Amino acid sequence: MNLLTRCYDLVKDYYTYNYSSAPPNQLILFVTSLCNFKCDTCFYWENLNDTDNDLTLEEIKKISTHFGSLKLLLLSGGEPFLRKGLFGVIKVFYENNHVRKLHLPTNGYATEKIIATTEKLLMELPDLKINMGISLDAFGEKHDRIKKQKGAFAKAIETQRALVKLEKKYNTLKTSFYCVVSSDNVEEAEELFRFIAREFGYEKIGFSPLRGDPKEGSLSEPSQNDWENVFQMYRKCIQNRPFHLKQFFINRKIEFVNRVYGNVMSGKGLSPIQCSAGKNICVIDANGDVRACELKGAMANIRDYDYDINKIVDKKMKYTCSCTHACFLNASLEMSPVNYVRSWLNL
Numbered sequence: 001m002n003l004l005t006r007c008y009d010l011v012k013d014y015y016t017y018n019y020s021s022a023p024p025n026q027l028i029l030f031v032t033s034l035c036n037f038k039c040d041t042c043f044y045w046e047n048l049n050d051t052d053n054d055l056t057l058e059e060i061k062k063i064s065t066h067f068g069s070l071k072l073l074l075l076s077g078g079e080p081f082l083r084k085g086l087f088g089v090i091k092v093f094y095e096n097n098h099v100r101k102l103h104l105p106t107n108g109y110a111t112e113k114i115i116a117t118t119e120k121l122l123m124e125l126p127d128l129k130i131n132m133g134i135s136l137d138a139f140g141e142k143h144d145r146i147k148k149q150k151g152a153f154a155k156a157i158e159t160q161r162a163l164v165k166l167e168k169k170y171n172t173l174k175t176s177f178y179c180v181v182s183s184d185n186v187e188e189a190e191e192l193f194r195f196i197a198r199e200f201g202y203e204k205i206g207f208s209p210l211r212g213d214p215k216e217g218s219l220s221e222p223s224q225n226d227w228e229n230v231f232q233m234y235r236k237c238i239q240n241r242p243f244h245l246k247q248f249f250i251n252r253k254i255e256f257v258n259r260v261y262g263n264v265m266s267g268k269g270l271s272p273i274q275c276s277a278g279k280n281i282c283v284i285d286a287n288g289d290v291r292a293c294e295l296k297g298a299m300a301n302i303r304d305y306d307y308d309i310n311k312i313v314d315k316k317m318k319y320t321c322s323c324t325h326a327c328f329l330n331a332s333l334e335m336s337p338v339n340y341v342r343s344w345l346n347l
Contacts, residue, residue, distance in 0.1 A: 026281040032083035033286040038148035043212025062307035108134040108156035182210040202237035252346040281331035
C-alpha cells in the first residue's frame with residue numbers, strides 16, 4: 001500500500017505542478033536568524049542575528065493558512081534550536097498542514113535543549129517522522145576552527161550519542177551527521193568518515209559539496225576528482241556489508257545523486273532533471289523574504305502580501321541553472337515519476 005500511495009503522489013504532483021496551480025508542498029523555513037556559530041562555510045552569514053525582524057509565531061500561523069498539505073517541512077536558520085517556542089512552530093504545521101515529515105538540522109551544541117525538544121516532539125506529535133542532521137565538517141579541532149566555536153566537535157558527538165538513545169526508543173526518529181565538503185577540509189574527509197563509521201556506522205554520515213557564497217571567501221567546492229575520492233569511501237563500506245534490500249535501493253539512489261553532482265561539477269548541468277524551485281518547493285527566510293531557492297535572491301517579503309505564498313511564487317518560472325543542493329534535487333525528482341524511479345534504480 002505504501003508503494004502504491006507513493007506512486008500516486010508522484011503522478012499527482014507531476015500534474016499538479018505542471019498543469020495546474022497549487023502552493024508548494026515542500027517548504028524550507030528559516031525559523032530564526034539567531035546563531036551561536038560563525039561557520040566559514042555559511043552562505044547565510046550576512047542575514048544572521050537580526051532577530052528583531054524574525055517572523056513571530058502569530059505570523060507563522062498566518063503563513064500556514066495559505067499552504068495546503070505539506071509533505072515535507074525543512075527547517076533552517078540560524079540554529080533552529082535557538083528559536084524560542086520551536087515546538088510551537090512545528091506544531092502549527094503538524095496541525096494545520098498535516099506535516100508528517102520534518103527535516104531538522106542542528107549544530108549539536110545545545111545538547112540538553114536539543115534532546116528535550118526532540119523528545120517532546122516525538123511524544124506529543126507521534127505521527128511526525130523526524131530526520132535530524134548534525135553539522136560536522138571535520139575531525140576534532142579542525143571542526144571547531146571551521147565553526148568558530150570551541151568544543152563544537154565534542155558537543156556534536158555528545159548530542160549524537162544522546163540522540164541514538166532516542167532513536168532506539170522512538171521509531172519515528174532518524175539521525176545522522178552532515179559534512180559540507182570544501183577545498184579546506186576535503187583532505188580530512190576520510191579521517192572524519194572513518195571515525196563516524198567506527199563509532200556510529202557508515203550510514204550515519206552524509207557529504208555534500210560546498211554551495212553558495214560562503215563567509216570565508218577563499219573556500220571553493222571540491223574538484224570533481226576530489227569529490228569522487230570522497231564518495232569512494234562510502235562505496236567501499238557498501239561493498240563490505242551484507243545484502244539488505246531496502247539499503248540496496250537507498251544505495252542505488254545515493255549513487256544516482258552522486259552522478260548528478262559530478263555532472264554539475266563538470267559543467268554538464270542537471271539534465272535530464274529540471275529544477276522545480278518555486279513550484280513544489282520554496283523558501284521563507286526568518287525575516288519573511290520569499291525565495292524560490294536558497295541560492296536565489298528574494299522575490300518579495302511575505303509580510304507585504306498578507307502572508308499569502310500564492311501571491312508571490314511564480315509557477316511558470318523555469319530555472320536553467322544547476323547546483324548540488326540536495327533539497328532541491330530531491331524535490332525536482334518528485335516532479336517526474338520517471339526520473340524518480342530512475343534515481344532508485346540508478347539508471
